[in-house]
Amino acid sequence: MAQFKISRKNMKIRTNASNISTPYLFVLTLFISVFGLNPGQLLEAAEAQYKNEGAPAASVQQDASTATMKTEKTDHSKHKMPPKPDGVISLDIVEKKNKIYLLLGLNENGKQSVVLKTSGDSGKTWSNPVAVDAGQTLKPSLARSNDARLAVSGDHLLAFWTSYKEGASHSAGPMVIARSIDGGQHWQPSSSPTDWNEGSHGFFATDGDEKQLHLVWLDSRHGRSEIKGTQGIRHAHSVDGGLSWSDTITLDEVTCACCWTSARLHQDTLHVLYRDKQPSDMSFGTLRGQNWQRLGTVGEFNWFFEGCPHIGGGMAFGQGEYRNHVHTVVGTGHPEHSGIYYLQSTDGGKQWSAPLRMSDDSGLHGDVAINEYGRLVVVWDGFAENGLAIFAAEKREDGTFSDPVRVSSPDVRAAFPRVVPAGKEFLIVWTQSKDGKREELGMQHF
Amino acid sequence: MKNRVIYFSLLAASLWMAATMTLASPPQATIHPFVKGSFTQIQDRNNGKPFLLTFWSETCSYCMDELALLGRMQKIYPGHEIVIVAADPFLDKSVIWQTMTTHDLQLPETWVFSEHFPEIIYRDVDSRWRGELPLTFFVDAKGNKHKHMGVVSEEILRTWFEQPEL
Numbered sequence: 001m002a003q004f005k006i007s008r009k010n011m012k013i014r015t016n017a018s019n020i021s022t023p024y025l026f027v028l029t030l031f032i033s034v035f036g037l038n039p040g041q042l043l044e045a046a047e048a049q050y051k052n053e054g055a056p057a058a059s060v061q062q063d064a065s066t067a068t069m070k071t072e073k074t075d076h077s078k079h080k081m082p083p084k085p086d087g088v089i090s091l092d093i094v095e096k097k098n099k100i101y102l103l104l105g106l107n108e109n110g111k112q113s114v115v116l117k118t119s120g121d122s123g124k125t126w127s128n129p130v131a132v133d134a135g136q137t138l139k140p141s142l143a144r145s146n147d148a149r150l151a152v153s154g155d156h157l158l159a160f161w162t163s164y165k166e167g168a169s170h171s172a173g174p175m176v177i178a179r180s181i182d183g184g185q186h187w188q189p190s191s192s193p194t195d196w197n198e199g200s201h202g203f204f205a206t207d208g209d210e211k212q213l214h215l216v217w218l219d220s221r222h223g224r225s226e227i228k229g230t231q232g233i234r235h236a237h238s239v240d241g242g243l244s245w246s247d248t249i250t251l252d253e254v255t256c257a258c259c260w261t262s263a264r265l266h267q268d269t270l271h272v273l274y275r276d277k278q279p280s281d282m283s284f285g286t287l288r289g290q291n292w293q294r295l296g297t298v299g300e301f302n303w304f305f306e307g308c309p310h311i312g313g314g315m316a317f318g319q320g321e322y323r324n325h326v327h328t329v330v331g332t333g334h335p336e337h338s339g340i341y342y343l344q345s346t347d348g349g350k351q352w353s354a355p356l357r358m359s360d361d362s363g364l365h366g367d368v369a370i371n372e373y374g375r376l377v378v379v380w381d382g383f384a385e386n387g388l389a390i391f392a393a394e395k396r397e398d399g400t401f402s403d404p405v406r407v408s409s410p411d412v413r414a415a416f417p418r419v420v421p422a423g424k425e426f427l428i429v430w431t432q433s434k435d436g437k438r439e440e441l442g443m444q445h446f
Numbered sequence: 447m448k449n450r451v452i453y454f455s456l457l458a459a460s461l462w463m464a465a466t467m468t469l470a471s472p473p474q475a476t477i478h479p480f481v482k483g484s485f486t487q488i489q490d491r492n493n494g495k496p497f498l499l500t501f502w503s504e505t506c507s508y509c510m511d512e513l514a515l516l517g518r519m520q521k522i523y524p525g526h527e528i529v530i531v532a533a534d535p536f537l538d539k540s541v542i543w544q545t546m547t548t549h550d551l552q553l554p555e556t557w558v559f560s561e562h563f564p565e566i567i568y569r570d571v572d573s574r575w576r577g578e579l580p581l582t583f584f585v586d587a588k589g590n591k592h593k594h595m596g597v598v599s600e601e602i603l604r605t606w607f608e609q610p611e612l
Contacts, residue, residue: 083535083536083538170505228507228508228511229507229508257507258505304596305578305595305596306508306596306597307506307508307509307578307579307580307581307595307596307597308503308505308506308507308508308509308578308579309578310577333576333578333595335574335595338574338576361574362576364576364577383565383569386566387563387565387566388563388565413563413565433562433563435562436535436561436562436563437562
């Protein structure tokens with residue numbers, strides 16, 4: 001029906017302009033439809049030809065051929081992604097100077113948006129949501145594990161997420177950047193950190209302090225690598241609250257294409273945890289100025305996996321005399337070692353302790369945090385009787401962990417937990433659902 | 447006169463193409479819901495007949511490679527049982543059919559995850575499966591399952607299809 005309307009509309013134009021009668025256009029439309037060509041495109045090509053009286057008929061065929069190729073490509077890429085649930089489909093949480101920032105990606109009837117809520121009382125009460133995507137022209141493409149991310153640098157806040165691009169692989173487009181200069185009360189589009197705007201960009205990790213903002217992301221600017229399922233991990237930073245950005249540098253050209261990364265500033269150095277390739281274990285490195293150094297592998301599981309893990313890790317740092325201590329949680333799907341593991345480095349990430357598995361082999365996604373009192377908590381999701389559930393455990397002074405405590409309710413399926421310090425306690429957040437159709441924010445102090 | 451020739455040529459070509467495509471196109475596969483217990487159901491239904499079962503996802507580029515390879519193998523080794531299961535819950539039927547067409551997989555039926563929480567199926571299929579894709583099971587005549595996580599090589603597939611008992 002749509003094609004017919006297009007044809008009718010175009011027929012009127014061309015009947016006057018070029019003496020093409022209705023039956024001919026009908027057959028032309030039928031012909032093109034059978035060959036898979038969009039009649040609108042062909043008529044566009046035909047119009048171009050008729051406008052150019054000197055052009056030979058062959059030129060129409062050439063245009064049509066080009067249009068056919070274009071159509072085939074578009075048709076292929078029109079694959080619908082699996083349906084997304086309504087509710088909270090993206091989540092990031094940041095704690096800075098006793099204030100907690102919660103960046104949420106929402107989906108309501110297919111319309112996605114990004115909002116920020118803040119809490120000044122360790123997560124007991126929250127501000128009303130503020131639209132972070134105000135004024136943006138590109139639609140978001142949000143998903144758990146490729147969440148929108150937030151960086152805080154004093155009153156300057158920056159949020160990053162992947163845009164939706166029709167026809168692109170996984171419908172993923174270039175990054176979207178939103179900036180606030182008043183602590184998150186108002187937002188506007190901002191300049192892009194990347195020197196390759198085509199995209200797609202995704203799997204962002206970001207952090208900031210009073211002096212600087214850093215962004216790490218994955219993209220395939222150099223095309224497909226010889227090693228399948230990989231992207232390069234890039235970095236840029238800003239020292240003026242996100243107004244301008246450094247040159248983009250590549251930290252590692254071959255990393256897992258679909259696993260989230262973590263980036264944390266500590267002692268003026270950016271620490272990056274990301275999933276490598278061949279093997280698909282987690283790598284750790286530091287960036288001082290523009291000097292990147294890959295320090296080693298966190299958890300040498302030797303997981304050679306030609307597939308899509310969608311699993312990353314988390315990290316936290318000791319304070320005071322323990323400031324060189326780095327604590328990480330990493331996930332692996334190695335058939336003999338699968339689960340979530342805690343590892344510690346006492347020399348800034350050069351050497352790592354033996355991996356300590358949290359609970360059984362079902363752990364999938366994890367995070368770790370330390371509060372100012374030196375308490376360390378690991379959170380993860382793992383299989384329970386009705387699906388995934390959120391668990392937490394605290395590290396004891398002897399290096400072992402307390403028994404895991406289930407923090408999500410038994411009547412929901414809960415996944416992708418994050419944890420931040422919240423005063424003397426910790427705030428654990430995640431997304432949960434009762435029916436799989438609507439995801440909600442789950443939250444628990446620990 | 448010239449216009450009439452073009453007109454009838456186009457009409458004839460359209461009708462011929464339409465008829466050819468209709469006759470040549472295989473019927474679209476019947477799509478079954480894959481839920482907890484479906485793997486066992488498929489195994490029971492094969493009743494001692496070896497089969498290969500691959501879980502794939504629309505968002506997994508490795509899976510697309512494996513499906514393409516299966517499409518080629520199907521032509522070289524016709525008659526062997528191949529089962530493919532889309533692991534994206536409630537993936538649109540058109541995507542499944544399109545994916546099969548793109549990779550030249552001609553199967554009378556196929557499956558799609560039909561639990562809102564896919565981990566329920568993961569645990570049911572294999573207690574150690576956590577959703578990694580692609581995942582392929584080779585099930586022999588005795589019902590023994592061999593699991594292969596990650597994309598399967600052509601060599602492995604040829605070895606499987608060339609077994610005498612198949």
